[in-house]
Amino acid sequence: MSEIKRRLVTWFQRSIANPVLVRMPGRTVLETSGRKSGQKRRTPIGGRRVGDDFWLVSEYGEKSQYVRNIKADPRVRVRIKGRWRTGIAYLMPEDDAKARLRGLPVVNSAGVRMLGTNLLTIRVELTNHTAGGRATS
Template sequence: MTDMRRMKHRIVTGFQRHVANPLNRKRSAQQLLETTGRVSGVPRVVPVGGRRTGNEFWFVSEFGDRSDYVRNIRADNRVRVRLRGEWLPGTAHLLPDDDPVRRLSSLPRGNSAAVRVMGTDLLTIRVDLDG
C-alpha cells in the first residue's frame, strides 16, 4: 500500500471512529451492522449504507480487509443489521470477485459517493437475512 493510501486510510478511519460513527449510531434511520469482536467477543456496531433486496442486504466496505468489521466477519460471519429501526440477524459473505464500483451504482447515491471518494480497497459484502 502506498504512503498516500496509508495516510488517507488513517485520516478517514480516525474521523469515522471519533466523530462520524458515534453521531451516526444515534440516528434512528441509520443502517447499522453488528459483528462480534474477533478478539474481545463483544458486539461491535458500525454505521453502513446499503440496500435491502428481498432477504439480502448489500453494501460495500471502503477499506476491505483493513476494516475491523471485515476482520470480525472473517472470524464469525453471524451478524445483525439494523434496517428501519429493526434488528435482523443474518450471515455475512465477503465477495472479493464482485465488482464493488458497479455494485455501488445500485446502492444509495450519497453513501456510495462517499465510499468511492474515501475508500482505498473496496469490497462488496452481502448479508443473507434470516427469515
C-alpha cells in the first residue's frame, strides 16, 4: 500500500469511522493515554479475549497512533462486551501476526489483512474484572 493510500485510510478511520464505532455499545474499544496530551484516546479494535489476555493485531504496526501511545504508557483499558477492563499492553513483534489473525474475529481480521502494511501483534494482560463499571461511550 502506498503512503498516500495509508494516509487516506487513516484519515477516514480517524475522522469518520472511529467516532461512530466507539459509541456503539457492543463494539470492542481500546483506551490509551495520549503520549503528548495525556488525554484518553479511544480506538475501536477487533480482537479476542483468551483467558486473562486480550489479543489484537495493529494494521500499521508502530506507525499506529495507539501503538505509539502504548509505547509511552502501556497502561490501557479495553471495553469488552460493554464492560471496561484495565490492563497492561505488550507489543509482540516476535509473534506471527498473520497466524494470530486467523484466531481473531473474521471481519476485522480481513480488513486488517487487506489494509495492513506492517502487522504487529499486541497482547493486553487484563489486570482486573471491571474498571469503571458499564461503558456508555
